[in-house]
Amino acid sequence: MKQILNMITATISLNKDHMPVQRDQDVVPFRNRVKEYATKIRMGLVNQTKLQTAASELVRNMLRYGGGGEILIEVVSRGRDNGIRLTFSDKGPGIADIAMAMKDGYSTGKSLGLGLPGTKRLVNEFDIKSELGKGTKVVILKWANG
Amino acid sequence: MDRIPILKMGQFLLVTIQVDLYDRLALDLEADLVRMVSKTGAKGILIDISAVSIVDSFMGRIIGNIGVMSKLLDAETVVVGMQPAVAITLVELGLPLKGVYTALNVEKGMDLLKLKIQVTDEDETDPEYDHSDDISE
Numbered sequence: 523m524k525q526i527l528n529m530i531t532a533t534i535s536l537n538k539d540h541m542p543v544q545r546d547q548d549v550v551p552f553r554n555r556v557k558e559y560a561t562k563i564r565m566g567l568v569n570q571t572k573l574q575t576a577a578s579e580l581v582r583n584m585l586r587y588g589g590g591g592e593i594l595i596e597v598v599s600r601g602r603d604n605g606i607r608l609t610f611s612d613k614g615p616g617i618a619d620i621a622m623a624m625k626d627g628y629s630t631g632k633s634l635g636l637g638l639p640g641t642k643r644l645v646n647e648f649d650i651k652s653e654l655g656k657g658t659k660v661v662i663l664k665w666a667n668g
Numbered sequence: 669m670d671r672i673p674i675l676k677m678g679q680f681l682l683v684t685i686q687v688d689l690y691d692r693l694a695l696d697l698e699a700d701l702v703r704m705v706s707k708t709g710a711k712g713i714l715i716d717i718s719a720v721s722i723v724d725s726f727m728g729r730i731i732g733n734i735g736v737m738s739k740l741l742d743a744e745t746v747v748v749g750m751q752p753a754v755a756i757t758l759v760e761l762g763l764p765l766k767g768v769y770t771a772l773n774v775e776k777g778m779d780l781l782k783l784k785i786q787v788t789d790e791d792e793t794d795p796e797y798d799h800s801d802d803i804s805e
Contacts, residue, residue: 550688571722571753578724636725640761
């Protein structure tokens with residue numbers, strides 16, 4: 523966890539919230555929670571939509587490949603900028619080849635393989651760590667005016 | 669269990685998505701729509717997504733699938749009312765939703781559907797064929 527945070531811009535965390543996601547039905551309340559936080563820091567509508575879409579992609583990955591997990595929602599600040607940082611942790615089988623998984627059009631499932639690379643394009647910062655047999659952790663950050 | 673209602677209006681099926689989509693709901697809609705097209709012989713589907721705040725790669729794919737599947741059953745699909753932020757996000761995500769027709773609002777979508785159906789009708793009738801023969805028989 524420390525390692526991941528170091529790779530992402532140094533920020534101050536203002537507010538934290540944990541949310542377990544185990545079933546398909548948990549996705550909508552989670553997306554709403556993200557929206558709530560984004561509205562609170564006055565994130566613009568386009569950025570909000572991008573963040574929610576990125577979150578939706580990652581939460582699906584977590585459910586489908588990781589068998590569910592937990593999401594940490596944080597409001598972070600860097601200087602005058604506010605942003606939302608989401609950390610998705612699962613205890614699934616992990617990703618064997620992250621470089622491959624980050625390529626457009628690659629999927630081990632039946633999807634289009636846009637999830638991870640597409641998500642990266644939608645947010646300001648993106649980091650993924652995975653250990654085979656232990657699980658996967660994805661961190662994304664979107665600035666309110668980013 | 670939630671379900672998105674499908675309304676039949678003449679030759680068309682109308683769907684207004686007023687709730688937040690999750691995967692199961694989108695999959696059910698896809699199956700229901702294809703079944704309804706086959707059952708009613710509808711010529712067009714109009715999907716209003718003006719109340720949908722996010723469309724991710726999965727839902728985008730379902731919308732694309734509905735377009736392709738209904739085309740196989742001889743029906744056209746028009747997606748209307750997409751929010752600008754959703755359009756921006758879809759393109760950046762890498763999913764430009766090719767294969768479905770789009771229109772700005774329900775009214776324009778209906779016009780487009782009517783036009784599409786007329787055009788295909790004309791294509792299918794052979795201009796050389798003389799209809800007066802039918803009557804005399």
